[in-house]
Amino acid sequence: MAKVTIKGIPQARDNALKFLKNTVKDKKFLDEMGQLTADQIRRRTKDRREEYKQKDLKDLTVEVRSVLAEVNDTNEFFRKGKSNLTFTGQLLDSIMHKVDVATGFISIFLKDKRITNNALSRTEARERYYQYLDIDHNSGNALKSTFDIKTRQEIRTNKDFRLKIKALFIASYKQPEKGNNEIKNDLEAKGFRFFFISTKLNTLLTSKIAEQLRRKLSLYKKIVRKLS
Amino acid sequence: MAIQKKTLKESEVSTEINLKELLGDLSNNESVRDVFFQAALDKMQKRLDSGRGVDGKLTAYSKTYKDSASFKIFGKSSTVNMQLTGDMLAAINEMDSAPSKLKIGIDDTLEAAKAYGHMTGMKGHPTLEGITPKREWFGWTDKELQAIAKEIKPQVRSRSDEISDAAALKILDRLLSG
16 A cells, blocks of 8 residues: 555635545544544644744744733743744634535634733833833832933843833733634734644544545454454 | 564564465455454554553653643643654554565654654664663554454455445545555
């Protein structure tokens, strides 16, 4: 038997990922395959495996994520320094499947609804700003002029400070209300991809389909009970 | 005559089963070969599901591995089933062999190296050899293969069985040969 390859899987379009016209129109099997596909994309992306491993993040992005992580419910597998497209986990958790038994099609898609991430409030931003400047703003000596002088000095001389202040500004922007599909598109535009079937996943799915077909052989059905 | 000829190297982990020895003339029948293959895989899968390899219970996972993010992300349990993503087992396929034989194994570069590593305790690895335990997860005992053959042999296929099997095999062949 030749090595496993698969052809003809249509590529993702808009918010749906369709694959594999097949003649195995078994709802239970199709459901299992759909669930397996969704789970595997989710897990391989979270675990940064093969083609699902995302590119390195810029220092500014890492700093923004670090700040936003303090005002959002981040996912257990969120890491501020590395992207696995798992900040709150809503995006990957939105991967769903549905089956059309009549055609044998399995659609993988993203459920659009999500809760918008929190931005940093003005108060929180100010608190951090004071921390960065190492000024006790509650003391009687906290004059505005002190802040201004120190800020200008730090911006001129301290690269890390400049980064932190930029991150505070970005983290303070109110997050626009977007659905998961729009977020996916935004990420893809920046080179962060996850909504596809990798080579390894392709092999896994094909092996499951082949297994299913072998199980349909009538001879197999005759012996399987006796062997189990 | 030996029932199996095993290959264990970094580029290939496999066993060549002497189907003729087990099944006689039935060894040439496509349907029989596919069923034998699937039954053998089922046997191995069932063993792995209970945490056992060819020679008995597989060595437990290390604490470091069990505490890792990957372990949690893929929802693993303590049962040593040799499956995280499932890629290694999915790479098991029927390899080229003589018509009277059935060669089952892994020859994918990455997955074969993985399988070899597990089977040998990472033999040859610069840092993991001697640290990672041997886990003989792949393969079958002669007794297991003989049991499968014993169930296949007496089955008599009616004409309608042949037709339905032929249709299924056509689909399978098309799928696997691209």
